[in-house]
Amino acid sequence: MNGKALAWCVNGGKRLATLGNPQETIQILQKHDFHFQKKFGQNFLVDTHVLGKIVEAAEVGENDFILEIGPGIGTMTQYLCERAKKVLAVEIDKNLIPVLKETLSPYSNVEIIQGDILRQDIAEIAKKYNGGKPIKVVANLPYYITTPIIMSLFESRVPLENVTVMVQKEVADRMKAKPGTKDYGALSLAVQYYAEPYLAANVPPNCFIPRPRVGSAVIRLTARTEPPVPVQDERLMFRLIRASFNQRRKTLQNAIANSSELPYSKEETGQVIQEAGLSPSVRGEKLGLAEFAALADRFLQCGE
Ligand code: SAM
Numbered sequence: 001m002n003g004k005a006l007a008w009c010v011n012g013g014k015r016l017a018t019l020g021n022p023q024e025t026i027q028i029l030q031k032h033d034f035h036f037q038k039k040f041g042q043n044f045l046v047d048t049h050v051l052g053k054i055v056e057a058a059e060v061g062e063n064d065f066i067l068e069i070g071p072g073i074g075t076m077t078q079y080l081c082e083r084a085k086k087v088l089a090v091e092i093d094k095n096l097i098p099v100l101k102e103t104l105s106p107y108s109n110v111e112i113i114q115g116d117i118l119r120q121d122i123a124e125i126a127k128k129y130n131g132g133k134p135i136k137v138v139a140n141l142p143y144y145i146t147t148p149i150i151m152s153l154f155e156s157r158v159p160l161e162n163v164t165v166m167v168q169k170e171v172a173d174r175m176k177a178k179p180g181t182k183d184y185g186a187l188s189l190a191v192q193y194y195a196e197p198y199l200a201a202n203v204p205p206n207c208f209i210p211r212p213r214v215g216s217a218v219i220r221l222t223a224r225t226e227p228p229v230p231v232q233d234e235r236l237m238f239r240l241i242r243a244s245f246n247q248r249r250k251t252l253q254n255a256i257a258n259s260s261e262l263p264y265s266k267e268e269t270g271q272v273i274q275e276a277g278l279s280p281s282v283r284g285e286k287l288g289l290a291e292f293a294a295l296a297d298r299f300l301q302c303g304e
Helices: 022-031 048-057 075-083 094-103 122-130 143-155 169-175 186-194 234-246 252-258 266-275 289-303
Strands: 065-069 086-091 110-114 135-140 160-168 195-203 216-223
Touching: 022 094, 048 075, 048 135, 048 160, 048 195, 048 216, 065 075, 065 122, 075 086, 075 094, 075 135, 086 094, 086 122, 094 110, 122 135, 143 160, 143 169, 143 186, 143 216, 160 169, 160 195, 169 186, 169 195, 169 216, 186 195, 186 216, 186 234, 186 289, 234 252, 234 289, 252 266, 266 289
Parallel strands: 065 086, 065 135, 086 110, 135 160
Antiparallel strands: 160 216, 195 216
């Protein structure tokens, strides 16, 4: 699929998007004398096929409000504006604001905020722009803060429908990993507690300017309306999960007993593990969400 084949109906059937290929991107960067800032994780997408895949995976519809994180020069923003009702784009780099004003000038359904996404009140944004209804988030994320951005969206209970993001391939693999595999860890459990992951595309380095050193992937995280497992104390469950994977090679019993975040002795931990019907030598990497939830409930009981 190329840019033309997408043929989105906008402004009487005409597509206005001009970005999405290396020539246009280089031209606009030169025109504004833009210099990439490594500290902001700037790798701009220059592939219409991948851009199409992202908006398709996000299931962007004409009634949707979309929050875009890090619009860069506005490449994906143009694609989003052509499909969604309203787009709000949050960009940290002041030098990109004049560029965005130019590239997004054909669109009346976009607003730009200059600032750090981690400092925005996203629940307030959902309230103001979408009447508090669940929003869709789309981003080619700056890789240096992928995990904090995703976790803060889910943990702060922002009303979310889905989050469709370009991340490092290795991070996408960790998000969707199952117990007992090499990629499985605390991130897999946290993401899968809040959302259902779906890998939409693998993206090679040559789809970006400048090229990143690693492969990338587009992953959609569809927010769950209910937690997949019942647990009395979520925070305790996540402390147990972090403890298990901080010392991945240790047994679950030693990892929990050694954790500075948890008050349990080796004996107490051993007893809870036994009561849960698990082997004394089990490692956290073998346990799924249901088992961590059951362990958390048992630890809670023994502390009462
Ligand atoms: N969306 C553009 C694209 O696909 O071509 C740019 C993607 S680039 C990987 C990441 C973008 O996020 C950059 O424009 C960068 O300046 C911006 N950014 C980095 N840190 C940010 C933050 N904390 N808040 C908002 N934007 C940020």
